Amino acid sequence: MISKSVIASVLEAAVSTGGDFAELFIEDSSVSSLNYLDGQLESSQTGRDFGVGIRIFSGLKCIYAYTNSFDIDSLVETALKAAQAVKGTAPGEVRVLNNVKTERIHVVNIMPDSVSKRDKLEIVRLAYDSAIGYDQLIKQVSSRYSDTVQNVAIANTEGLYREDTRVYTRLMVNAVAEKDGQMQTGSMNPGTHGGYEFIQGLDIPDIAKRAAATAVVMAKAEYCKAGTMPVVIDNAFGGVIFHEACGHGLEATSVAKGTSVFAGRIGEKVAPEVVTAIDDGTMPNEWGSTNMDDEGSDTRRNVLIEKGILKGYLVDRFNGMKMGMESTGSSRRQSYKFAPTSRMSNTFIDNGSSKKAELISSVDFGLYAKVMGGGSVNPGTGEFNFSVREGYMIRNGRIAEPVRGATLIGKGPEVLQKIDMVADNLDMDQGMCGSSSGSIPANVGQPAVRVSSITVGGR
Amino acid sequence: MKYRDLADKIFKAGTEAGMADMEVYVSSGEEFEVKISKSEIDGYKLADTSGLGFRGFYNGKIGYSYTEKISVDSIPYLVKGAVENAEINDSKDQDYIFEGSKEYTPVNNLNKELDAVTEKQKIDFAIEMERKALGLDPRIKASQYCMLGTGTYASELFNTKGLALSDEGNFAYAILMVLAEENGVYSSGFDFIIDNDFSKFDTERIAGKAVKGAIDLLDAKPVTGGEYEVILDGMASAGLLGAVSSIFSARSVHKNLSLLKGKLEEKVAADCVDLIDDPFYKGGTSTSSFDGEGVATRYKKVIDGGVLKTFLHNLKSAARDGVESTGNASRGSYKSTIGISPTNMYFKPGEKSLEEVVSGVERGLYLVDLDGIHSGFNPISGDFSLGAKGYLIEGGKITRSVNQITISGNYYELLMDIEEFASELRFGMGGGIGSPPVRIKKLSVAGE
Numbered sequence: 001m002i003s004k005s006v007i008a009s010v011l012e013a014a015v016s017t018g019g020d021f022a023e024l025f026i027e028d029s030s031v032s033s034l035n036y037l038d039g040q041l042e043s044s045q046t047g048r049d050f051g052v053g054i055r056i057f058s059g060l061k062c063i064y065a066y067t068n069s070f071d072i073d074s075l076v077e078t079a080l081k082a083a084q085a086v087k088g089t090a091p092g093e094v095r096v097l098n099n100v101k102t103e104r105i106h107v108v109n110i111m112p113d114s115v116s117k118r119d120k121l122e123i124v125r126l127a128y129d130s131a132i133g134y135d136q137l138i139k140q141v142s143s144r145y146s147d148t149v150q151n152v153a154i155a156n157t158e159g160l161y162r163e164d165t166r167v168y169t170r171l172m173v174n175a176v177a178e179k180d181g182q183m184q185t186g187s188m189n190p191g192t193h194g195g196y197e198f199i200q201g202l203d204i205p206d207i208a209k210r211a212a213a214t215a216v217v218m219a220k221a222e223y224c225k226a227g228t229m230p231v232v233i234d235n236a237f238g239g240v241i242f243h244e245a246c247g248h249g250l251e252a253t254s255v256a257k258g259t260s261v262f263a264g265r266i267g268e269k270v271a272p273e274v275v276t277a278i279d280d281g282t283m284p285n286e287w288g289s290t291n292m293d294d295e296g297s298d299t300r301r302n303v304l305i306e307k308g309i310l311k312g313y314l315v316d317r318f319n320g321m322k323m324g325m326e327s328t329g330s331s332r333r334q335s336y337k338f339a340p341t342s343r344m345s346n347t348f349i350d351n352g353s354s355k356k357a358e359l360i361s362s363v364d365f366g367l368y369a370k371v372m373g374g375g376s377v378n379p380g381t382g383e384f385n386f387s388v389r390e391g392y393m394i395r396n397g398r399i400a401e402p403v404r405g406a407t408l409i410g411k412g413p414e415v416l417q418k419i420d421m422v423a424d425n426l427d428m429d430q431g432m433c434g435s436s437s438g439s440i441p442a443n444v445g446q447p448a449v450r451v452s453s454i455t456v457g458g459r
Numbered sequence: 460m461k462y463r464d465l466a467d468k469i470f471k472a473g474t475e476a477g478m479a480d481m482e483v484y485v486s487s488g489e490e491f492e493v494k495i496s497k498s499e500i501d502g503y504k505l506a507d508t509s510g511l512g513f514r515g516f517y518n519g520k521i522g523y524s525y526t527e528k529i530s531v532d533s534i535p536y537l538v539k540g541a542v543e544n545a546e547i548n549d550s551k552d553q554d555y556i557f558e559g560s561k562e563y564t565p566v567n568n569l570n571k572e573l574d575a576v577t578e579k580q581k582i583d584f585a586i587e588m589e590r591k592a593l594g595l596d597p598r599i600k601a602s603q604y605c606m607l608g609t610g611t612y613a614s615e616l617f618n619t620k621g622l623a624l625s626d627e628g629n630f631a632y633a634i635l636m637v638l639a640e641e642n643g644v645y646s647s648g649f650d651f652i653i654d655n656d657f658s659k660f661d662t663e664r665i666a667g668k669a670v671k672g673a674i675d676l677l678d679a680k681p682v683t684g685g686e687y688e689v690i691l692d693g694m695a696s697a698g699l700l701g702a703v704s705s706i707f708s709a710r711s712v713h714k715n716l717s718l719l720k721g722k723l724e725e726k727v728a729a730d731c732v733d734l735i736d737d738p739f740y741k742g743g744t745s746t747s748s749f750d751g752e753g754v755a756t757r758y759k760k761v762i763d764g765g766v767l768k769t770f771l772h773n774l775k776s777a778a779r780d781g782v783e784s785t786g787n788a789s790r791g792s793y794k795s796t797i798g799i800s801p802t803n804m805y806f807k808p809g810e811k812s813l814e815e816v817v818s819g820v821e822r823g824l825y826l827v828d829l830d831g832i833h834s835g836f837n838p839i840s841g842d843f844s845l846g847a848k849g850y851l852i853e854g855g856k857i858t859r860s861v862n863q864i865t866i867s868g869n870y871y872e873l874l875m876d877i878e879e880f881a882s883e884l885r886f887g888m889g890g891g892i893g894s895p896p897v898r899i900k901k902l903s904v905a906g907e
Contacts (some may be wrong), residue, residue: 045523409865
């Protein structure tokens with residue numbers, strides 16, 4: 001994308017004022033998206049994202065600059081401007097760039113940018129038609145398709161040069177049901193780090209109907225009553241609870257600052273023995289996977305919690321320096337516009353030995369959160385709030401009436417301690433995770449788990 | 460204008476490819492941001508960016524494309540992308556490339572004095588802001604976010620109907636979030652300012668507010684569940700308004716995504732509610748003399764005395780309803796297709812101070828922070844169920860702090876239940892959406 005001699009000149013400029021380390025992240029991405037709404041194409045877009053990010057370390061200081069310029073003069077000028085923030089003595093060393101080969105773990109058979117827009121239009125139309133025709137209560141459907149081909153090159157003053165191509169393909173169906181003037185939504189958002197063959201392999205009518213079914217069930221449901229009760233959170237997107245309430249606290253970004261409740265607790269028991277949690281960026285073609293991270297390190301499988309014991313954090317190079325820890329291949333960023341930092345990839349609670357049916361039958365009165373919605377968390381206090389997209393009451397060990405408007409509220413580490421049963425039906429779901437290095441694809445996942453007691457918001 | 464030549468070259472290539480009316484939108488900007496942690500520079504960011512959005516008609520349908528590589532090399536990519544997107548466009552609504560409004564109200568978003576603020580002053584400000592916060596109370600353990608940023612932006616819009624418009628401005632922001640700890644109990648507090656007048660940036664005010672927020676909540680407890688009269692702080696109210704703001708868009712109405720459908724000239728809020736969309740609000744983050752399609756912007760009351768007066772329109776939605784565009788076409792960036800959004804939208808403030816409003820409440824809650832607006836709020840139904848923090852009001856006085864409670868209700872009902880607004884208008888973090896503290900007759904609270 002940019003020649004190695006230009007890269008070397010830019011790196012030299014970046015450490016010319018005494019920086020210890022400099023890195024270039026060069027990105028050239030093409031993006032295609034279609035949004036089908038209200039029986040017609042609402043928008044379709046084709047675009048090219050192109051830019052260069054320059055990162056310099058000086059001691060424990062990190063400088064980041066980015067630009068859309070691509071000629072050598074502008075790039076060197078940007079690097080020199082950034083280098084002004086470093087007040088060192090002698091210029092830093094730039095080693096000869098050595099190609100590191102990137103092994104493609106995530107095979108792409110059909111590049112999505114080779115597929116015609118008309119074929120993609122048929123996909124979103126099919127999803128739209130399937131969802132809108134599911135039930136009379138379905139009043140609106142939006143069906144979106146998007147693909148991104150992200151070409152990156154990473155080079156640093158230690159002589160690393162590494163390229164990768166990340167291909168993301170995704171379908172998103174959102175259905176709205178209306179009953180008595182009240183609207184409820186349901187959605188399905190399957191995605192892959194892979195090619196268009198993923199879309200061809202989907203049962204699109206079934207996916208669309210599942211989105212519509214949630215909306216219809218919820219539109220007919222009564223409001224959930226607030227209270228504190230046991231909750232069974234089902235698999236797949238249910239993992240958002242661990243992602244938001246614990247996963248972010250295990251990122252070196254908050255651990256290094258000492259603002260995470262998990263800081264300094266490696267080796268301690270932070271969860272009951274039934275809980276093992278893993279972040280694995282190597283799972284083939286999973287949404288949160290990469291061949292290498294955004295610093296050019298191999299992506300890894302990292303055990304975070306093993307049988308309740310805190311085993312490790314997700315560490316990037318910069319925070320690793322602060323913490324005296326090695327990178328775990330967890331450094332990620334949305335684009336060249338963001339300095340990378342420690343982030344999750346595919347994060348999940350591992351299978352336990354109970355059966356989902358046992359979890360349900362163990363609850364006299366509680367909530368069954370079949371499908372979770374989004375959530376947010378304060379990493380310092382661990383306080384979180386998630387919506388339950390599709391929920392049911394559990395009465396006398398049986399799933400009873402559906403309830404709408406439920407939210408789960410609490411503190412991450414406390415709720416983690418209250419997971420007392422873990423089923424064996426692990427599954428994953430796809431989301432976009434937002435944090436200081438931008439919005440990135442991430443999988444959440446878990447088998448069904450039982451939380452012995454949690455605050456349920458309702459009305 | 461910097462990009463006129465390039466725009467003309469794109470138009471020429473588009474014409475050769477069989478395109479009719481076309482438009483080019485270029486935005487560019489420079490940004491600086493410093494993050495401080497423990498008095499050291501923890502993050503330091505410089506950015507210089509630009510992007511170009513293109514759209515035009517092909518066989519009577521509009522198609523879009525964009526690029527961040529701004530050069531003549533990108534022209535074939537732009538034209539090919541727009542043609543492909545036009546070819547599959549099956550929209551029944553008419554799109555427009557606009558010939559221009561008769562008059563544009565000038566705005567000034569550029570504060571020259573901000574350019575004179577040195578990098579050292581900016582870094583020192585952020586360090587001082589953190590130092591003051593940590594020094595105010597020993598229970599403040601760390602700053603979770605402490606940053607200062609400044610930037611400039613410029614945009615240019617050209618089309619084949621001869622329209623050429625440009626806009627420029629600058630901005631600065633400071634954000635502080637602190638963590639307090641006492642006996643193993645954690646709480647956090649937050650404050651920020653966004654303005655292009657650096658003389659308004661006061662470390663003492665930001666540190667004081669963030670610290671008070673965190674310390675007050677250390678001994679917070681839930682309240683007994685039930686119905687409470689509630690005063691929502693301006694930022695919390697602006698957060699809710701921002702989350703539902705799409706219900707005022709004509710597009711949402713057309714797509715059956717707004718329950719305000721069919722309610723024009725009807726009462727949708729209490730008598731005291733005026734909801735204003737003001738593209739000329741001084742210092743507003745959405746202040747501009749033209750919208751995303753080049754239509755002149757204008758001041759309007761969306762709700763006047765509780766009555767819904769207008770939806771927000773762009774050219775497409777206006778044509779469908781047989782009205783004029785309200786100048787609310789949005790173009791989030793060169794990557795966005797044309798949508799609809801408010802400019803600077805806010806509830807008109809009342810006369811009384813917050814303190815006076817509090818003094819009128821016999822028993823209620825003053826809530827300063829709502830959690831989970833993007834998860835516990837369904838903007839389509841208006842239902843919300845949100846974690847909340849704040850204070851208990853007894854006998855017209857704040858008596859203690861409150862946390863671990865959930866408030867729930869419906870935004871459409873809330874609008875009808877508004878009793879009064881205080882005078883202190885505040886805009887939210889995203890800019891654009893503002894509210895003074897608002898007193899609400901009742902909300903359902905789940906607590907102990």
